[in-house]
Amino acid sequence: MIRVSALSTAPLLLVLALLGSGCGGSDGASGGGNKPAGGPGGDAGQPTGPDMKIDAGTAGSISGAVKFEGTPPTERVNSAEADAYCHGKHPDGIKSESSVIGAGGELANVFVWIKKGITGKFPLPSEPVTLRQTGCRYEPHVLGLRNGQELLIRNEDETMHNVHSLPKANEEFNFAQTKKGDEAKKKLSAQEVMVKFKCDAHGWMSAWVGVVNHPYFAVTGADGKFELKNVPPGEYEVEAWHEKFGKQQQALKVETKGDAKLSFTFKEN
Amino acid sequence: MNSTAVTGHEAATHESEPGFYGTSWQKLMMWWFIIGDAILFGSFLAAYGFSRISAVNWPDRTQMFSLNFITVMTFTLITSSATMATAVAASRRGDRKAAFNFTMATAVGGLAFLGMQAYEWYHLIHNGARMDTNPWGAPAFGAYFFAITGFHGSHVASGVLILLITAWNAKRGKSGPEGVELTGLYWHFVDLVWVFVFGCFYLI
Amino acid sequence: MAIAQAVETGKAGHQAHGRDHGHPAGFIRKYIFSTDHKVIGVQYLLMAMLMSVVGLGLSLWFRVQLAWPGKAAMTPEQYVAIVTMHGTIMIFFVVSLALSSGLGNFSIPLQVGARDMAYPFLNMLSFWIIVPASAIMILSFFVEGGAAAGGWTAYPPLSALSGFGKVPRGSPGSGMGQTLWLLAMALFIVSFTMGGLNYVATILNLRARGMSLMRMPLTVWTYFVAALLGLLSFPALTAAAIMLLLDRHLGTSFFLPSGLVVSGQQAANVGGTPLLFQHLFWFLGHPEVYVLVLPAIGIAFDVIAAFSRRPPHGYKTSVWALLIIAFLGMIVWGHHMFTSGMNPFLGKYFSIATLLITAPFAVLGVNLLASLWRARIRFTTSMLFALGLISAVGTGGIGGLFLATATADLHFHDTYFVVGHFHLMIGVVTMTGTFAGIYYWFPKMFGRHMNETLGKLHFWGTFIGAFALFVIQHFQGFGGMTRRYFEYSADYVQPALALNPAVTWFAFLAVGAQIPFFFNFFWSMFKGKKAEANPWEATTLEWTTATPVPHGNWERLPVVSGKPYGYAEGANGDAHRMQNAEA
């Protein structure tokens, strides 16, 4: 005769063992993945070559301004009625920030970076770049950081924000920050200009992040001005990017200890 | 209390109630498998109908297929059903040789069908049809065509395999009429499904 | 120690037993890769118990989040994954395994008088497919993006937007987690279909002599009807799952329409229709409810008969009611889709057809109740659970009236009313039925009784906890509280929200009550009071063989001579007649 015994639990032990091995290798059911994608070829990833040491005695700089010509487009105003908190902050709606243009045509939120001409590795800054969600908008609207550098994303609002990146070369992430003070640290591993960030809960919210494998990038302020410091002498191609008006490139030469001037002009498209 | 005391009626050969209307388990199971599988195909074809009704530019079949070729294909498969029926009859008579020959003929018919289907697929893929695109109209057609005919084709392929095993066993006398009949049931089912697939894709 | 003892007992018993049915003597073949339906039945039960720890644990976790938002250390992404996995695990890997596969395997051959299942090897295979299925299901928590998070119904487009190839990603859980979910479900379907085939073959072909269809115990009838329903409905889900996988990985457009824009990215899909999946899913989904609920009712009929010392009322009408429920169950799937955008005319049809099912269910209910008339009820734990089932069937059943009425469903669809209703039906009814069966057959499984005091504790905790918990959820549904919400903010939902802590406390009670059961189960396996061959003085065939049951179940198969419930009429007291007693 046969008696069923506790030995029939063997398959269950197997499952438990599998489970144990699964737990070890992962970080649980967290939201969007932030595993660094292995640096693909081309311009993505950290550049190869020797570590760069910039000689302060010879380095120059690039500076200039970005202007807009023509009639500025009307900015879209979005009603924030669906969220009581945001509605309270912006009872008349929120501007989309897609084109911030000064009285004299100074174009803000333009990302300027050296696209060609830089070789060698640069040490990564240890402090993170911060992207805040405050007043139901991203602050800053456009920012740059190094690939591999930490991006600190913080919710400073008393409402839920959903951080959703839409990259092409990097890994996508999509997670919620439910309350004030929530923070998350992410890294973008490949060079990419630009990565769009959005908030699924508040359709009007957007931010653009430029990920560059060297330290030569800047974002224009309200005065439309930018400056790239400590640039070794050489010939470069500089690109200016604007979310609405597109990209422009210019080639230039930086002399020893010289300041190369550069200006971009965007037109209505 | 324990009344395992068994009356003298129990004979070793008739331990259980006669099955469902005297049908053997194996045949019954084959029927249940067929019913289940028929519902699976039914679900696919119903889905196909659902999509077709709601689609805008369903492709014109005359542009895509050579109907003569498809007719030959279908005819081959139907013929193989006939040879299968002959094999079952031969096996019932106890004619092992005929059973083997006709089962093999059925398998050859199945292989011929598969070959023609492979050609058909090649022809369509060559002309740009894919799971997600279809140069003649609605892409859904490509998805349904490859999924359903592929699924049916896998049934034919496994059927050919079963036929070969059955033929081999029939020749060696290991598989009696029952075995051949079961294989026959499955084969007829696969052919019947093709008639519906044929109707849905090429006729309507 | 205890294990070795059990093996020894088995061996000794085997030697004492004269006729060998050619069963394997090796340890592994006997207990791990066994083809004996009794061992497999218990393996399923243990598997279900293990999975229930996961499933119930998840439910407590999100209940804490719901009652005290922010206190559960949980993100919204985890929340949707957890509710999805709770649903899937509980329905397919706990209730289905324990009730359909576990108790079904154990009881069917014994009740019809067969030596084993029709296909013992297939039976073993069915169980061993469940093991990787369970493992994959649980491992899906640990992949990138987390477990599937589209609800246990896995409605596309959310579940189809995988982020693979050209397909955009719908949500974090739509990635690998959803694929593993589909894979585990595919394995489950294969296993369940093979099990169903085995049930049908066994019931149709291996009945003992004299066991005509109308002499089968109602448990067997319900398993039979459930197996048929499963065989007829699962292929639809198989088709849907195949198409969903193709959509996810090969870029087809079965369920993805033209003009999709996901997170600002345009999808390349053309011409699919998401509603198609819902039709296929519920063509399975609704019969699946009866696949689970009917066997529980069948077990209750058997248990009530044994402990009230009288045959169940209306055997024939119950059988007919079962068959009518099965038929109607196949043609009413659309009542899950009243607000889905289906043609409103179809909504009306499905509403009217669904309400017809109340009729056979009323017959079953009346038969269950009338089975107590002029009885002598013994309040064993098993009986208490069966009585609890009567209450739960009634309460859950009338909740169905609200949901089946399309007009009322405009208010109730996807609220906690639905949650409460289906938990009463496929949670409480099935589990009370399962527990009634476990306490009832435990002496037959292990030759020992379960402890009655712990059993009562288990019953009161489970019944009070589960009943209160799910009835209150009905009220929350009245209040318009939407399901699958991480947090609530609307004004109208505040009164319903106030009930949330109470619901969570009752959930703790109901889940906590399972602790004495788990302890009781394993303790009694080795230390319980020894049981005789027929401790309950019941009359069906499983009680005619020795305890513990020999391999092959009977030395010589019984010959059935009468009805399954041979309890004496009139004033004859405890007299009863076994189903195989000589005339």
Next chain:
Amino acid sequence: MRSQRGAVSAWLLSSLLILATILTVGAFFVLKWRPEVASEHGRGVDRMITYIIFAAGFIFVVGHLVLSTFLVKFGGKGTAAYKPMTHKTEMLFTIGPVVFMVAVSELGVLAIGGPVWNQVYTHKPDDLVVDITAKQYEWISRYPGKDGKFGRKRPDLFDDQENPLGLDRKDPDAKDDIVVRGAVYLPVGKGAWFNIQSWDVLHSFNVPVLRAKQDAVPGLTTHTRIVPTAVGRYEISCAEICGPGHYRMRGFVNVKSEADFAKWLKSQVGWFE
């Protein structure tokens, strides 16, 4: 001994069942068990629900009373005095429940539910037409503007911040379309016919106070009709799981007096004006 213990269980279980019955029925009177109702068909929905509450409540109460009585009466003492029923009585106990259940449920759905159901899905010619578009996780409403025509929505023109409906600047019908994020405006007492669409996954346009619920299905336009009966601000909440942000997918239906609505409509500017 056994019979005594049995009696305790019998009394315990039957009093528990009666207590549960009283609590459940009582809860209907004590709890604010449903939101207020502010639409014409919503009253019909509530009428339907009330009818079922009485029908189901009757079955619930009678069933539990019978069960409790049986438990006490036949629990644990004496011997079973069961006598088989005559065929006639048995048929009575079968056909009785069948006729009762079919009559109660089908009459309810045909007489009360049916007309309300039709009301929800019948487009009347003078209805205000509102276009609702859902996306993760927002509701966007659209009014046709002065020309009374909706412009076409183009997926390729979609832009979350600038053009969430993908309207075409060159389409004359789209020019004056009024687009509102997260809110719907309706005049009180006037029928509104909704065209509901979705960009990405399933959503459900669910306004409990208006008793409206209709899924938004990508690739399909679904409809529902609402006649609001009271001025107020009612929350829309999504009722079909659409991702982690499902619970945040809110919006408001602002029901205004006809004059206020006209004023609001006038103050709105077309999307490309």
